[in-house]
Amino acid sequence: MKFVAFERSTQGTGASRRLRNAGKVPGIVYGGEAQPQMIELDHNALWQAVKKEAFHASVLEMELNGQTSKVLLRDLQMHPVRQQILHVDFQRVSAKTRLHTKVPLHYKGEEESPAVKLGKALISPVLTEIEISCLPADLPEAIEVDLSKLEIGATLHLSDVALPKGVKPVLHGKNDPVLVTVVMPAASSESEDEAPAPAPAADQPTAE
Secondary structure (H helix, E strand, C coil), X not given: CEEEEEECCCCCHHHHHHHHHCCEEEEEEECCCCCCEEEEXXXXXXXXXXXXHHHHCCCEEEEECCEEEEEEEEEEEECCCCCXXXXXXXXXXXXXXXXXXXXXXXXXXXXXXXXXXXXXXXXEECCCEEEEEECHHHCCCCEEEECCXXXXXXXXXXXXCCCCCCCEECCCCCCCCEEEEEECCCCCCCCHHHCCCCCCCCCCCCCC
């Protein structure tokens, strides 16, 4: 994805407020061999971009002063009430330097799994994203997780998923985190086998 940024010469609370009133978003780009640089972006264009998942989990091309560089979105500050972006941070990336970033997990095949199809179980995601390490060229927009083989009573761990080439998980002390669990629905309070017995027939009057 590509976007256009503009050099920002002023800083401070007052300057940022004026930018926002003019439909701009203050930001900064840092990392690499260059010094951190203050930037500004068009709010409407940025608002449309952040709605796309790829903008949060892929290497972006930023055009600034006629030059294009590769960056990652690192922080996005939102207004607590209004639909407004207050500030944005980007990090420059190098083709030869490994990245540490989070990518979303896309689960598929749930309805075809034995757990759901035969056992009427519920599959409950535990994680919706994971942190990974990879070179920029190997960064996936998302990691697909196939649930079509999931059995009743099973638990899917990260080690059960084949990660894309060049991608390694960043575990932070967790050896093998759980991705999804299989949950059986609560049993009905009264099953057919436990239906109450019919009431006994009333005594018939006897003939005299």
